[in-house]
Amino acid sequence: MLDTSTQPAGQVTQVTGPSRRTRRRGPKVTDQVPRHLRAHLTAYLMIAPMVVLLGIFVIWPLVYAFYLSFFEMSFYKDAKFVGFDFYQYVLTDPDFYASLWVGLKLAVMVVPTVLVLALLLASFIATLSKRLAAFMKTTVYVPAVVSSVVAAIIFVFIYQDEGVANWFIGLFGHGPVAWLNTAATALPAVAIPAIWLGFGVSTLIMLAGILDIPESYFESARLDGANFWQRTRYITIPSLRNVILFLLVTGLTLTIQEFQLPLVMTNGGPVSATNTPNLYIFNSFRDGTPYATSYSLTAALLLFVVIGTISIIIFRVVSSEKSSDA
Amino acid sequence: MRHRRLRILVASAVAATLALAGCGSSGNSGSSGGKGGTTEITFWQQQFEPYQQKWFKTYVDKFNASQTAVKVKYQVVPGDTWTQKLKAAQAAGTQPDVATTNYGGIPAGVANGQFAELDGLLPGKAWDDIKPNVSGFVKVDGKHYAYPMLVEPSTVLYYRKDLVTAAGLDPNSPPKTWDELLTWAQKLTKGTVKGMSIASVAPDLGWSSWGLQYNACGHLPINDDWSAANAKDPCYAKLFQLYQTLFQKGWIPQQPKVGYADASPYGQGQVAMMADGSWAVGQLKQSFPAMIKNTMVAPFPSVDGDPSKPTATLGGWTLTVDGKSKQKEAAAKFIDYLLAGDPAIMADFFRQSGFSKYTVRTSVDKALASDPAATSDPFMKIISDKVVATGKAEPAYPFDISLAFATAIESVMKGKSDIPSATQKASDAIDRVIKQQHLKGTAPKG
Numbered sequence: 001m002l003d004t005s006t007q008p009a010g011q012v013t014q015v016t017g018p019s020r021r022t023r024r025r026g027p028k029v030t031d032q033v034p035r036h037l038r039a040h041l042t043a044y045l046m047i048a049p050m051v052v053l054l055g056i057f058v059i060w061p062l063v064y065a066f067y068l069s070f071f072e073m074s075f076y077k078d079a080k081f082v083g084f085d086f087y088q089y090v091l092t093d094p095d096f097y098a099s100l101w102v103g104l105k106l107a108v109m110v111v112p113t114v115l116v117l118a119l120l121l122a123s124f125i126a127t128l129s130k131r132l133a134a135f136m137k138t139t140v141y142v143p144a145v146v147s148s149v150v151a152a153i154i155f156v157f158i159y160q161d162e163g164v165a166n167w168f169i170g171l172f173g174h175g176p177v178a179w180l181n182t183a184a185t186a187l188p189a190v191a192i193p194a195i196w197l198g199f200g201v202s203t204l205i206m207l208a209g210i211l212d213i214p215e216s217y218f219e220s221a222r223l224d225g226a227n228f229w230q231r232t233r234y235i236t237i238p239s240l241r242n243v244i245l246f247l248l249v250t251g252l253t254l255t256i257q258e259f260q261l262p263l264v265m266t267n268g269g270p271v272s273a274t275n276t277p278n279l280y281i282f283n284s285f286r287d288g289t290p291y292a293t294s295y296s297l298t299a300a301l302l303l304f305v306v307i308g309t310i311s312i313i314i315f316r317v318v319s320s321e322k323s324s325d326a
Numbered sequence: 327m328r329h330r331r332l333r334i335l336v337a338s339a340v341a342a343t344l345a346l347a348g349c350g351s352s353g354n355s356g357s358s359g360g361k362g363g364t365t366e367i368t369f370w371q372q373q374f375e376p377y378q379q380k381w382f383k384t385y386v387d388k389f390n391a392s393q394t395a396v397k398v399k400y401q402v403v404p405g406d407t408w409t410q411k412l413k414a415a416q417a418a419g420t421q422p423d424v425a426t427t428n429y430g431g432i433p434a435g436v437a438n439g440q441f442a443e444l445d446g447l448l449p450g451k452a453w454d455d456i457k458p459n460v461s462g463f464v465k466v467d468g469k470h471y472a473y474p475m476l477v478e479p480s481t482v483l484y485y486r487k488d489l490v491t492a493a494g495l496d497p498n499s500p501p502k503t504w505d506e507l508l509t510w511a512q513k514l515t516k517g518t519v520k521g522m523s524i525a526s527v528a529p530d531l532g533w534s535s536w537g538l539q540y541n542a543c544g545h546l547p548i549n550d551d552w553s554a555a556n557a558k559d560p561c562y563a564k565l566f567q568l569y570q571t572l573f574q575k576g577w578i579p580q581q582p583k584v585g586y587a588d589a590s591p592y593g594q595g596q597v598a599m600m601a602d603g604s605w606a607v608g609q610l611k612q613s614f615p616a617m618i619k620n621t622m623v624a625p626f627p628s629v630d631g632d633p634s635k636p637t638a639t640l641g642g643w644t645l646t647v648d649g650k651s652k653q654k655e656a657a658a659k660f661i662d663y664l665l666a667g668d669p670a671i672m673a674d675f676f677r678q679s680g681f682s683k684y685t686v687r688t689s690v691d692k693a694l695a696s697d698p699a700a701t702s703d704p705f706m707k708i709i710s711d712k713v714v715a716t717g718k719a720e721p722a723y724p725f726d727i728s729l730a731f732a733t734a735i736e737s738v739m740k741g742k743s744d745i746p747s748a749t750q751k752a753s754d755a756i757d758r759v760i761k762q763q764h765l766k767g768t769a770p771k772g
Contacts, residue, residue: 074439075413092758160583178581271736285410288431291762293413
């Protein structure tokens with residue numbers, strides 16, 4: 001054992017390491033590492049780059065953003081420490097809550113619709129021949145590769161006075177509806193392209209889950225006389241529990257944060273009816289003042305907390321053996 | 327063998343991490359010294375009408391060719407990404423030395439230390455040339471922080487002679503009051519052609535209604551010293567009713583395809599009248615020249631027919647030098663050349679604009695007075711004498727306040743709430759902005 005207590009301050013002790021004899025006698029480095037860590041060393045090393053990247057690009061910015069949220073930031077003057085002021089400003093702003101409510105309403109319109117459509121379509125595709133199934137898979141996936149900006153522009157044209165939507169209701173004798181400029185219709189009008197963009201990927205994920213269910217389950221059910229709905233209700237849905245949970249959580253978190261569709265289609269209007277949380281934060285940030293920068297940063301952090309909480313609640317409510325294991 | 331594999335793995339991970347980290351750290355330092363003693367400065371121009379980019383490029387090139395001491399690196403930035411890009415550059419220390427800035431943004435920028443004081447950097451005669459009614463727009467506490475380029479009134483009434491005549495109205499006697507305007511809008515709404523176009527969404531209403539707010543009440547929805555909201559004043563009722571009637575009667579497009587600033591619906595014949603800024607003249611001349619001979623302009627009507635009341639704010643653009651620029655003298659030299667020097671340069675700008683914007687310099691006025699194209703322009707004199715003359719400066723308070731009041735207008739317009747509820751909500755929101763942004767007593771005094 002090296003005793004450095006008697007050395008003068010500032011003098012660095014040179015550690016020469018164990019002699020050849022001790023090295024020969026001492027335990028191997030790997031022996032000092034717990035067995036379970038040694039067993040998974042390769043795995044740890046393989047995920048290490050991702051952990052490092054997450055640390056640099058996610059964890060550190062998050063921690064630093066949290067630190068900055070206590071300051072009124074200026075790029076020209078020293079930042080001014082204001083404590084929890086900006087948290088108070090965001091949490092007492094009715095517009096922040098209104099935007100969360102808009103995000104939740106949009107999610108309620110989009111996510112269940114996507115899940116039901118995807119389940120029905122995936123169940124149908126699973127019954128088709130290989131060639132027809134391949135055609136259908138390609139067809140349903142097409143919207144997923146369309147840019148949401150392009151989709152937004154397409155739907156703006158569809159909703160115009162002389163667009164397809166108004167032409168269709170005109171067949172029933174109704175006059176043109178200002179779909180995107182009426183508070184009651186604007187959010188559903190934005191939800192439709194969101195559903196269109198989302199159901200392709202969901203269908204393919206659902207289909208992969210269905211194809212994983214042993215065929216013998218369905219054969220037994222058929223022999224017992226179960227029809228399509230009964231097979232779906234008692235075999236498909238319970239077997240897809242984790243897939244549905246995954247789609248539910250990712251769908252909710254993505255839809256609440258929907259940004260491009262309302263930005264392009266309505267810019268949050270009319271009367272903030274489509275002002276989703278991210279759009280609200282984005283527009284807050286666009287003001288050039290130090291206040292706006294700190295306010296939007298704090299609102300973004302609070303949105304992170306809200307969405308995290310919603311995800312946790314969903315995991316708790318939709319209890320799942322596999323999700324619990326995870 | 328196993329250890330070797332692990333070392334390779336670790337080395338690869340570190341290399342990948344460093345490579346990715348390196349991706350995020352690229353950038354430049356903004357202004358820098360050039361070759362052979364040339365000082366390089368960066369100039370960011372917010373994107374405007376196409377002719378403006380052409381004009382800026384032409385004169386940046388001429389400036390660079392005229393001397394070797396300063397070289398301007400010119401960049402056009404789209405308006406919808408301007409703030410984000412500028413903020414990112416400010417955070418990284420790569421902000422431009424010179425940038426376009428609107429009048430309303432100057433006081434807040436000065437309070438934040440964003441702009442360099444220009445008094446010692448530009449010659450005294452440059453300031454003496456600015457017209458007195460604009461001089462205060464670029465001053466804070468008596469010091470100059472920007473050099474003005476132009477003014478453009480935010481609200482002018484455009485109408486089509488042929489449709490007005492066909493509707494039995496006299497094109498030589500345009501509406502003088504808001505009630506008369508509503509009558510015209512009603513009579514001109516026929517088939518697929520709407521009576522008029524005007525802003526109908528909050529972000530556009532926020533700035534385009536400033537002049538009409540002044541017109542209705544003689545003030546904006548905040549006290550002069552920015553200490554409290556003043557949005558519940560009953561005099562605003564007529565303003566709310568104007569917008570509400572136009573929208574709910576269907577006399578304006580129910581789903582506008584473009585924003586207030588864009589004159590396309592009028593140019594394409596979809597509306598018979600248009601409320602728009604003076605810049606629309608330039609767009610009509612460039613994109614819809616056939617419409618010009620059939621178009622007349624008038625001051626936007628006032629609430630009670632009094633033509634001396636403002637109906638428009640005078641917005642406009644300036645060039646500012648960044649407070650952290652290391653090349654302030656070189657930046658000021660460029661501004662002096664472009665905006666404050668030879669009057670022929672700015673006269674050329676106004677010629678390119680189709681005389682849709684207005685000079686802020688006496689010497690440029692003189693240069694234009696000898697230009698037959700300017701003196702014979704059918705719109706310039708009316709806008710200059712009857713709109714610019716009564717125009718008010720744009721407010722310098724944060725846009726949050728304008729947006730709160732505009733949201734109230736939009737709520738009433740679209741039947742979401744009645745006037746008392748909407749103005750109460752706007753008043754609460756404005757008071758909250760005053761408190762949170764510590765605005766009390768900070769109104770600029772010029």
